[in-house]
Amino acid sequence: MKTNAVELTIFIVFFLAVTVLGFVASRWRRGADLMHLDEWGLGGRSFGSWITWFLIGGDIYTAYTFVAVPALVFGAGAAGFFAVPYTVVVYPLIFLVVIRLWSVSHVRGFVTPADFVRSRFDSPTLALLVAITGIVATMPYIALQLVGIEAVLKTMGVTGEWPIIVAFLILAVYTYNSGLRAPALIAFVKDILIYLTIIVAVIVIPSKLGGWDAVFGAADAKFTAAGSGGLTLAPAGQLQYATLALGSALALFLYPHSITGVLAAKNRDVLKRNMSALPVYSLALGFIALLGFMAIAAGTTPVGTDANTIVPRLFQDMFPSWFAGVAFAAVGIGALVPAAIMSIAAANLFTRNIYKEYLKKDASAENEAKVAKIASLVVKLGAVAAIIFIDPQFSIDLQLIGGVIILQTLPSVAVGLYTRWLHRGALIAGWVCGMAAGMLMLYNVPKLGPGGVVTKAHWGGSNFSLSKLGLDTTWTIYAGFLSLLVNLVVAVVVTLLLRAMKVADGVDGTADTDYTAEREDPSVRDLPDPLSDEPLSGRAPAPGR
Amino acid sequence: MSSPEAPAAVAPRRSDRSPWNWLLIVPIVVPLLVPLYNRRTPELFGWPFFYWIQLVFVALGVLSTALVYRATRRSRSERAAAAAAAGAPRDGGADR
Numbered sequence: 001m002k003t004n005a006v007e008l009t010i011f012i013v014f015f016l017a018v019t020v021l022g023f024v025a026s027r028w029r030r031g032a033d034l035m036h037l038d039e040w041g042l043g044g045r046s047f048g049s050w051i052t053w054f055l056i057g058g059d060i061y062t063a064y065t066f067v068a069v070p071a072l073v074f075g076a077g078a079a080g081f082f083a084v085p086y087t088v089v090v091y092p093l094i095f096l097v098v099i100r101l102w103s104v105s106h107v108r109g110f111v112t113p114a115d116f117v118r119s120r121f122d123s124p125t126l127a128l129l130v131a132i133t134g135i136v137a138t139m140p141y142i143a144l145q146l147v148g149i150e151a152v153l154k155t156m157g158v159t160g161e162w163p164i165i166v167a168f169l170i171l172a173v174y175t176y177n178s179g180l181r182a183p184a185l186i187a188f189v190k191d192i193l194i195y196l197t198i199i200v201a202v203i204v205i206p207s208k209l210g211g212w213d214a215v216f217g218a219a220d221a222k223f224t225a226a227g228s229g230g231l232t233l234a235p236a237g238q239l240q241y242a243t244l245a246l247g248s249a250l251a252l253f254l255y256p257h258s259i260t261g262v263l264a265a266k267n268r269d270v271l272k273r274n275m276s277a278l279p280v281y282s283l284a285l286g287f288i289a290l291l292g293f294m295a296i297a298a299g300t301t302p303v304g305t306d307a308n309t310i311v312p313r314l315f316q317d318m319f320p321s322w323f324a325g326v327a328f329a330a331v332g333i334g335a336l337v338p339a340a341i342m343s344i345a346a347a348n349l350f351t352r353n354i355y356k357e358y359l360k361k362d363a364s365a366e367n368e369a370k371v372a373k374i375a376s377l378v379v380k381l382g383a384v385a386a387i388i389f390i391d392p393q394f395s396i397d398l399q400l401i402g403g404v405i406i407l408q409t410l411p412s413v414a415v416g417l418y419t420r421w422l423h424r425g426a427l428i429a430g431w432v433c434g435m436a437a438g439m440l441m442l443y444n445v446p447k448l449g450p451g452g453v454v455t456k457a458h459w460g461g462s463n464f465s466l467s468k469l470g471l472d473t474t475w476t477i478y479a480g481f482l483s484l485l486v487n488l489v490v491a492v493v494v495t496l497l498l499r500a501m502k503v504a505d506g507v508d509g510t511a512d513t514d515y516t517a518e519r520e521d522p523s524v525r526d527l528p529d530p531l532s533d534e535p536l537s538g539r540a541p542a543p544g545r
Numbered sequence: 546m547s548s549p550e551a552p553a554a555v556a557p558r559r560s561d562r563s564p565w566n567w568l569l570i571v572p573i574v575v576p577l578l579v580p581l582y583n584r585r586t587p588e589l590f591g592w593p594f595f596y597w598i599q600l601v602f603v604a605l606g607v608l609s610t611a612l613v614y615r616a617t618r619r620s621r622s623e624r625a626a627a628a629a630a631a632g633a634p635r636d637g638g639a640d641r
Binding site for chain 1: 560561566569570571572573576577578583584585590591592593595596599600602603605606607609613614617618619
């Protein structure tokens with residue numbers, strides 16, 4: 001395919017502008033000292049409502065979402081629309097949870113979810129499990145952002161690995177330099193471009209195709225002819241739809257990068273306000289998903305066999321070259337923001353819960369920041385290597401697994417915010433069983449091609465057939481949801497056993513009042529480090545101390 | 546939990562409990578009741594029911610969370626009392 005010079009020029013201009021922003025960001029709202037993990041890794045915990053909205057929005061509505069969700073709707077129809085209920089359910093679901101997490105982290109100086117678990121349950125082992133789960137779940141997610149950029153580059157006729165390597169090297173350098181401030185600032189540009197693209201697309205494309213009737217009509221005709229997919233869900237797919245939406249919603253704010261976005265907020269009100277403002281993105285996501293149907297109506301064909309190029313190809317067919325260039329820049333920059341936040345989150349986990357815990361217990365604040373910066377470079381290089389040397393399909397499979405495994409940290413992180421009743425030993429047992437059950441189920445999901453032919457025997461999706469459990473039904477369920485149930489049941493049963501056996505469950509490093517603390521309340525951050533072995537419970541911060 | 550030397554009459558609230566929170570259950574449960582909306586009619590502007598109703602759910606979510614936020618927000622006097630009780634806020638506290 002020929003390279004489109006206009007598109008490419010506009011794409012590169014935006015990319016360069018964003019690169020400059022990335023470097024300037026280190027001077028933006030600068031704190032006392034960037035060589036502290038609070039500054040580099042959490043932007044000084046100082047972000048107000050607007051910045052948080054752009055940051056969390058940029059964080060969870062990624063380039064891959066923009067490319068993959070419509071591709072799914074293009075291929076399967078209604079089932080791909082689960083992204084909308086998923087992002088509706090998530091905010092009321094976590095409304096009360098994230099503010100507790102913010103408060104306790106504010107008081108105790110936690111940077112990662114594993115920091116919290118370490119202190120709450122007095123268990124470095126459990127914290128290590130949470131940290132490793134977070135890192136493993138995040139890595140393929142970063143790699144997938146590259147898949148998003150790749151789809152756009154391919155559509156513009158740019159092939160080869162070097163453009164992606166260059167893009168990620170630049171990203172790596174300014175993240176290293178500016179920390180969380182870089183993606184926070186770039187997120188503004190990303191979202192303005194994304195909203196501009198969607199508004200234009202929703203107005204222009206359906207009118208070119210003869211209205212929404214024609215769009216849905218064409219999709220209906222395609223699915224009827226193919227005999228798979230459809231404008232509504234097959235009865236057997238409804239449980240999958242609901243459990244996938246709920247399971248994904250439960251998983252979203254367990255991901256380290258979402259938690260990084262939450263902890264960077266400056267107070268509880270910022271978070272509460274954002275829980276009702278963030279759904280604006282969900283509305284946009286609904287329209288983006290329908291781009292899949294528009295592509296059907298327009299007769300768009302992907303580049304080669306890469307379904308992810310459907311949306312870029314649609315833009316190319318429907319927009320003048322200059323605006324297609326803007327839209328591609330939106331997707332490209334949309335990949336940089338989450339990739340930066342994810343690498344920072346993974347680096348924070350490594351530094352706090354592996355490096356400081358096991359490698360260098362007396363690491364200074366400056367030392368921590370330095371290690372985190374280097375770790376963020378390593379994480380990104382790993383993601384590039386994964387895309388270049390390993391089949392991208394492998395990253396997609398891993399990301400699917402990522403959602404299931406991150407859910408296994410729910411009992412310790414989310415439930416832990418409310419109660420310490422679950423025993424630390426039971427949480428570890430639950431994690432192990434949930435993880436094993438999840439893997440076993442995912443392994444046994446075949447991928448079905450047209451006409452119900454098995455094209456891949458294993459790792460074919462997350463829709464586990466209930467018939468495999470001996471139930472007489474064609475219904476499927478989200479594997480992550482079922483494995484979480486296994487995890488919870490095991491955790492409860494083992495807790496009862498351990499409590500009956502009077503096994504010690506450590507000392508709670510947090511106080512009840514921590515969970516409702518406001519920004520004005522004193523923080524114990526200047527007191528001994530929360531990761532030190534000394535219990536802090538006796539030193540609850542009293543207001544007006 | 547406010548300490549004796551806190552000057553204001555209004556003590557800083559130290560609980561997230563509120564009957565308003567129950568409102569959050571609505572936008573969690575409704576979008577998960579798939580059989581209720583898994584159909585094509587009635588259509589709206591050419592959109593099958595399945596699609597437009599789920600965008601309405603987005604509005605439902607916004608409405609519920611915004612209401613709960615409004616209803617459970619600390620009043621200005623409460624915030625002032627909390628700030629006074631804790632000494633001067635570290636960076637002005639005002640939200641932007």
